[in-house]
Every structure is written in structure tokens, then in C-alpha cells.
Amino acid sequence: MEPTTEDPLAEFVAVMRRLRAECPWKKEQTHRSLARYLLEETHETLEAIDTGDVAHLREELGDLLLQVVFHAVIAEQAGEFDLDDVARDITAKMIRRNPHVYGPDGGAAGSADAPDAATVTEVWESIKATEKGRGRRDHPDAVLDLPPTLPALLYADKVLNRLERAGAAPPTAGDDLGDRLLALVAEGRRTGIDPEQALRDAVRRLP
Structure with a gap:
């Protein structure tokens, strides 16, 4: 059975409610x-991206x-929130x-001088x-609200990003394997290489 309305998303929500x-x-x-x-669907999506x-x-x-x-x-039926709430929250x-696009007050006019990508990220x-109430220069905050289930390289990358923004010195390679891996993540950050993706690509190149 094919979708029958001009609003496929609304129809899909209706289908899920019925199911x-x-x-x-x-x-x-x-x-x-x-x-x-x-989690499974996220990894399958990554697989599709990797294969092009x-x-x-x-x-x-x-x-x-x-x-x-x-x-x-599920949340809607429990009286907690619905898909419209999710959409409103992410839009806001x-x-x-x-x-830089919407202005500091969320209006329609942004800055006349568009910043570069690095400034946008900052x-x-x-x-x-x-x-989230995090102090930018408070080192212990570097791991706050980071999901512990993140892949290790991605987790390290995010922590290093926060520490760099707080003015901390980048890690140096030591004798421990973990220290060397952390230093490689820092190197990837300096050279603009995503360590998680780089490792995935390297594994794909294996015979």
C-alpha cells in the first residue's frame, strides 16, 4: 500500500499511531x-553513508x-510530548x-558580515x-553531558574540543596505548581529520 496523502509525514505519524x-x-x-x-539503525545509516x-x-x-x-x-500516548513538540524544540x-542567520534575538535578520565556519562552530x-550551564573554562566540565556510550574516538574528540576551547594544552603521546591514541585524536583535530571516520575508512581499505 502506497502513501495516499500529500503530507507523507503526517500520514506516517497516523500509521504509527494506529500500529x-x-x-x-x-x-x-x-x-x-x-x-x-x-542504535542499530544509526549504525546502518552510517554504513550507507560510508558506501555512498x-x-x-x-x-x-x-x-x-x-x-x-x-x-x-509513545510519549504522546503517555501525555508527555508529541512529534510537534520535538519539531518545535529543535526549530527553536x-x-x-x-x-549569524537569525540575529541575536531570533529575528529574521542576521549579521551583515557572515562569519566563517570556525566562528560559527565557536x-x-x-x-x-x-x-547547559557549563563554564567554558572549567576543565571538569569537559565531560559533562557527554554520553558515555559514544565511540571512544568520538568521545575523546569532543572532550579535547572542550579542553581546547578552555585553553588547555593538547595531549602528547606517552608510552600507554591510550595516551598514544589520545595524541592521535589531537593530531586529527589539528589537521582537520575526523579520527572516527579516518579509522573506519582505514578498516574498509583492508584486503
Whole structure:
């Protein structure tokens, strides 16, 4: 059965509401029980990106959207929030964290002088730190609100980013394997290379 409306997203939400009401398996699911599927679909989306398969990427983005909508429908039925709330929140966040486009008060006019990408990133991180109540120069804050389940290289990259912004010196390679890996992540940051992606690409090149 193909979608029948001109608003595919609204139709999809309606489908998920019905499935949640009428499908025994979907009735039983919770945010926690669905967590593994969110992780799996995220990794499958990364696989599609790595292979450059656009059709596969389209499919996997749909599977990711399924997870977002499923969680939103569960929350909606519990009277917590719905998909519109999720959309409103992320829209407000994007406007708030991009003052070069929307202006400091979230209006329609941004800065006449568009900043470079590095400045945009710095402003984004500064606004994010303020929103989350993190002091920019407080080193212990470097690991606050970072999910411990992040891949190790990505986790290290984010911590180093925060420490650099706080004025800390980059790590140097030591004898310990972990120290050497951390130094390589720092090197990747200096050269503009994503260490997580670099390692994934290297593994793909193996015979």
C-alpha cells in the first residue's frame, strides 16, 4: 500500500499511531526496549553513508525516522510530548544557535558580515555551554553531558574540543596505548581529520 496523502509525514505519524494501538508487538514497546533498534539503525545509516549508496541512505534515513516517530508516539500516548513538540524544540534550538542567520534575538535578520565556519562552530558551542550551564573554562566540565556510550574516538574528540576551547594544552603521546591514541585524536583535530571516520575508512581499505 502506497502513501495516499500529500503530507507523507503526517500520514506516517497516523500509521504509527494506529500500529501502536492495534499491533501487539508495538503496544508492548517502551523507550528502553526500542533503544537497541535506534542504535542499530544509526549504525546502518552510517554504513550507507560510508558506501555512498544513496538509495540505501534514503532507506536507512526512513528507518531512523521510524525510531523518532515511534518514540514520539509513545510519549504522546503517555501525555508527555508529541512529534510537534520535538519539531518545535529543535526549530527553536537551530534559530537560537545560529544568530549569524537569525540575529541575536531570533529575528529574521542576521549579521551583515557572515562569519566563517570556525566562528560559527565557536558561537554554537558557546551558546550550547551557556544553555547547559557549563563554564567554558572549567576543565571538569569537559565531560559533562557527554554520553558515555559514544565511540571512544568520538568521545575523546569532543572532550579535547572542550579542553581546547578552555585553553588547555593538547595531549602528547606517552608510552600507554591510550595516551598514544589520545595524541592521535589531537593530531586529527589539528589537521582537520575526523579520527572516527579516518579509522573506519582505514578498516574498509583492508584486503
